[in-house]
Amino acid sequence: MASSKQFTIIKPEMCYFCFDVLHSHLNNLQAPQAQFSCTDMYPLFVTWKIGKEKRLRGCIGTFSEMDLHTGLREYSITSAMKDSRFSPVSRDEFPHLQVSVSILCRFEPGQNYLDWEIGVHGIRIEFINEKGSKRSATYLPEVAHEQGWDKIETIDSLLRKGGYKAQITPDYRNQIRLVRYQSEIISVSHQEYVHHCRTRSQGEH
Structure with a gap:
């Protein structure tokens, strides 16, 4: 399958803005003011990682279409400070961060829980938990590939992420509603951000 990796939306300036x-x-x-222009609305996620091993430090976003200036401003903070899996990012950690911006696009309903491609699609699942409540959870397109998971491992991990605590059976997986999507993603390290800031300040003189 030919890769369609020509970015049409995403720009490094979006990551610099998240650092700002x-x-x-x-x-x-x-x-700060945004240094990029974009008038269209998109769903988006902001992901922070830390250290040489790039451990996840926070990842939050929205499936609602948002103005990118507003969305990146909001989720830069929310993902760094309010991801319930982690403590808030500290000033001491800031120089060791990397940020990724994901703009989500091409949403399609899956025929079943296996109707998606590892490394190509992100997935969002909806399910009824053991208490009868409707829950949802998502993994961005890069997650399964980075973790080395197959499709079933990914689905089961996603169910646990969404709070499902009972035994996971083949019959239960077949009841999941799945939506697949793709994303444009770009990442910038703190070093690249600092270099950009120096270049930017020289350009202002």
Whole structure:
């Protein structure tokens, strides 16, 4: 299958903006202005990783279409400070971060829980938990590939992420509603951000 990796939406400036926003938040500075223009609305996720091994440090986003300036400003902070799996990011950690921005697109309903491709599609599942409540959970397209999971391992991990605690059976998996999607993703390290800031400040003189 031919790769369609020509980015049409995403730009490194979006990642620089996320760093600007978090830096301002951590240091109680005035919120920065975005250095990119985009008038369209998209679902998006912001992911922070830390250290040489790039451990996950926070990942939150929305499936609602948002203005990218507003969405990136909001989720830069939310993913760094309010991901319930982690403590809030500290100022000491800031120089060791990497940020990824994912713009989600091409949403399609899956025929069943296996109707998606590892490394190509992100998946969002909806399911009824053991208490009868409707729950949902998602993994971005890169997660299964990075973890080395097959499709069933990915689905089962996603059920656990969504809070399902009972035994997972083949019959139960068949009751899942799955939507697959693709994303444009770009990542920037703190070093690249610092280099960009130096270049930007030289351009302002």
